[in-house]
Amino acid sequence: MVADSLKAGTLPEEPDGLEDGQSVDGEPAPEPTLPPRIAAYLGEQLQAFYAHLMSAPVPDRLVQLLEQPDRKGSASDGD
Amino acid sequence: MATETSVHQAMLAAVPHLRAFAISLSGNVEYADDLVQSALMRGLENLDKFQPGTSMQAWLFTILRNHYYTELRKHRREVEDPDGAMAEKLAVLPEQGSRLDFTDMQAALARLSPEQREALLLVSAEGVSYEEAAQICRVNIGTLKSRVNRARTRLAELLALDAEEDLGPDRLVKAALLTHTP
Numbered sequence: 337m338v339a340d341s342l343k344a345g346t347l348p349e350e351p352d353g354l355e356d357g358q359s360v361d362g363e364p365a366p367e368p369t370l371p372p373r374i375a376a377y378l379g380e381q382l383q384a385f386y387a388h389l390m391s392a393p394v395p396d397r398l399v400q401l402l403e404q405p406d407r408k409g410s411a412s413d414g415d
Numbered sequence: 416m417a418t419e420t421s422v423h424q425a426m427l428a429a430v431p432h433l434r435a436f437a438i439s440l441s442g443n444v445e446y447a448d449d450l451v452q453s454a455l456m457r458g459l460e461n462l463d464k465f466q467p468g469t470s471m472q473a474w475l476f477t478i479l480r481n482h483y484y485t486e487l488r489k490h491r492r493e494v495e496d497p498d499g500a501m502a503e504k505l506a507v508l509p510e511q512g513s514r515l516d517f518t519d520m521q522a523a524l525a526r527l528s529p530e531q532r533e534a535l536l537l538v539s540a541e542g543v544s545y546e547e548a549a550q551i552c553r554v555n556i557g558t559l560k561s562r563v564n565r566a567r568t569r570l571a572e573l574l575a576l577d578a579e580e581d582l583g584p585d586r587l588v589k590a591a592l593l594t595h596t597p
Contacts, residue, residue: 370571383542390434
């Protein structure tokens with residue numbers, strides 16, 4: 337009896353795994369939205385943060401990695 | 416040979432981008448440099464697989480993040496960083512009165528999931544298009560957009576950027592420095 341009513345009126349099946357905004361029936365999952373002002377401020381902060389990281393000097397070992405390759409044909413420059 | 420040189424130049428030009436990405440992704444400067452180094456080495460070894468005419472930077476980003484995820488899976492270490500332990504290790508961020516509190520930003524980023532973090536960094540910090548970011552992260556564009564969205568919302572929460580609070584006094588100072596107009 338209970339089982340019957342449950343069967344009849346089961347909740348629509350909610351597929352799991354919608355976290356990444358996968359759409360069911362082409363219907364996009366509701367997305368959170370930030371107020372434009374906050375979004376703009378956040379974007380600026382992120383960019384400033386990233387620009388700061390970009391401006392740091394690149395370690396020699398990384399530069400050397402790209403300078404060494406070929407060029408060994410002529411041993412003319414030995415520092 | 417001209418081609419070889421320009422390939423190396425393109426790689427060299429990508430290095431600061433790769434570093435910034437790797438540091439903000441991993442939260443650890445030394446580890447980030449290791450990531451960049453191995454990405455460059457893999458790139459050099461696999462130059463024949465690079466398609467001329469495509470973006471060298473995007474190609475190296477792909478190599479770097481793939482390697483990062485492989486390592487993450489291997490070590491399963493400090494993936495999430497609820498206590499900001501990873502951020503504390505940061506050595507690069509100077510306290511010398513920089514305009515923004517970069518440590519706050521790094522700590523907040525560290526608390527996002529790696530997937531959200533990389534999506535947000537690529538799109539909102541690095542400035543890569545959604546299409547390119549989706550290719551780099553190997554997901555479809557809808558998934559990528561969604562990740563960026565969620566990452567933004569979560570980051571705003573973590574940084575306590577509350578819409579209702581209208582940016583508190585501390586935030587307002589920062590906002591002013593960022594030429595925020597009322």
